Amino acid sequence: MLVSGLRSEVLFLASAATGDLVKRRAVGAYLGLAVGDALGATVEFMTPREIRADIGQHRDMTGGGWLKLRKGQVTDDTTMALALGDSILVAGKVCAHAAADAFSEWMRGKPVDIGHTVRRGIALYRQTGKPEMPENTFDAGNGSCMRALPVALATLGADEDAVDEANRCQAHITHNNPVSDAGTLCVLRMVQAALLGATKAELRLLTDHLIAAESAFRFDRRRTENPSAYIVDTLRAVFQALFATDSFESALIDVVNRGGDADTTGAILGMIAGALYGPTSIPTRWLRHLDPAIRDACRDQAQALLKGSPLCAATPIQAPMQ
Numbered sequence: 001m002l003v004s005g006l007r008s009e010v011l012f013l014a015s016a017a018t019g020d021l022v023k024r025r026a027v028g029a030y031l032g033l034a035v036g037d038a039l040g041a042t043v044e045f046m047t048p049r050e051i052r053a054d055i056g057q058h059r060d061m062t063g064g065g066w067l068k069l070r071k072g073q074v075t076d077d078t079t080m081a082l083a084l085g086d087s088i089l090v091a092g093k094v095c096a097h098a099a100a101d102a103f104s105e106w107m108r109g110k111p112v113d114i115g116h117t118v119r120r121g122i123a124l125y126r127q128t129g130k131p132e133m134p135e136n137t138f139d140a141g142n143g144s145c146m147r148a149l150p151v152a153l154a155t156l157g158a159d160e161d162a163v164d165e166a167n168r169c170q171a172h173i174t175h176n177n178p179v180s181d182a183g184t185l186c187v188l189r190m191v192q193a194a195l196l197g198a199t200k201a202e203l204r205l206l207t208d209h210l211i212a213a214e215s216a217f218r219f220d221r222r223r224t225e226n227p228s229a230y231i232v233d234t235l236r237a238v239f240q241a242l243f244a245t246d247s248f249e250s251a252l253i254d255v256v257n258r259g260g261d262a263d264t265t266g267a268i269l270g271m272i273a274g275a276l277y278g279p280t281s282i283p284t285r286w287l288r289h290l291d292p293a294i295r296d297a298c299r300d301q302a303q304a305l306l307k308g309s310p311l312c313a314a315t316p317i318q319a320p321m322q
């Protein structure tokens with residue numbers, strides 16, 4: 001199946017002259033994350049009915065929202081991902097202590113937004129020096145998924161267990177929950193498959209694999225509107241929008257107009273769709289307004305992480321260490 005076939009496809013791709021294509025898609029995933037975050041943040045915590053009444057259809061970068069953002073400004077979803085990515089590049093591996101230090105530094109910088117579970121996890125790390133929360137049934141929020149993109153790039157070409165371990169390593173700093181882990185791992189696999197040229201139908205097989213293990217993620221029934229930060233709710237909205245549309249733009253417009261945790265559904269769908277459709281699919285009217293410092297950081301980090309991945313590197317980024 002696709003999941004277990006990834007590694008052989010990776011080896012095939014490594015031997016073929018497709019490196020530029022993978023690099024472009026990796027940049028697409030990063031820019032997609034940031035664009036989705038900035039677009040969705042305008043309508044975060046609104047209901048679809050409120051969006052229709054206030055805006056009509058939300059389809060442009062306008063800033064505003066409950067955080068009163070500048071046009072094209074991103075939130076915690078993107079800035080935490082960049083902090084995690086920097087920690088991987090500095091440590092040369094996905095390292096829980098390095099990532100927790102980076103998150104602590106990020107929080108010290110007074111980010112525009114921070115989730116309750118994230119704040120609690122970082123606070124506990126500061127107190128105890130232990131970069132892992134105890135397992136908790138209630139910590140199934142989307143906070144570890146929204147920032148996970150650097151792991152997809154850093155472990156591209158690694159075997160499935162290494163991707164899983166690296167994911168849990170960064171996730172458990174704030175969210176130690178098996179449902180959140182399973183959902184996030186599925187997103188990472190979808191991004192990696194898309195980077196390697198998988199079709200949308202092949203990405204669907206990865207969601208089937210998730211649903212076989214965790215049936216709560218079924219998304220073929222009622223339309224998910226006003227999605228909460230619960231990972232199941234978030235990913236149902238993301239998957240419905242991805243598979244009901246055929247472009248980056250239409251997928252993102254679909255998901256953010258569902259309201260709710262719209263910056264995070266936008267960010268997660270943005271990373272998958274950016275990898276799937278590539279950076280040229282991202283509307284220039286969105287990219288143009290994206291904070292230039294964030295845009296440059298996304299491009300640089302995507303390429304640096306990919307360069308250190310097992311796919312590309314002679315000295316790959318190592319397996320996670322506590």
Ligand code: MG
Nearest residue numbers: 075076077263
């Ligand atoms: Mg946010």
Ligand code: MG
Nearest residue numbers: 261262263264
């Ligand atoms: Mg959010």
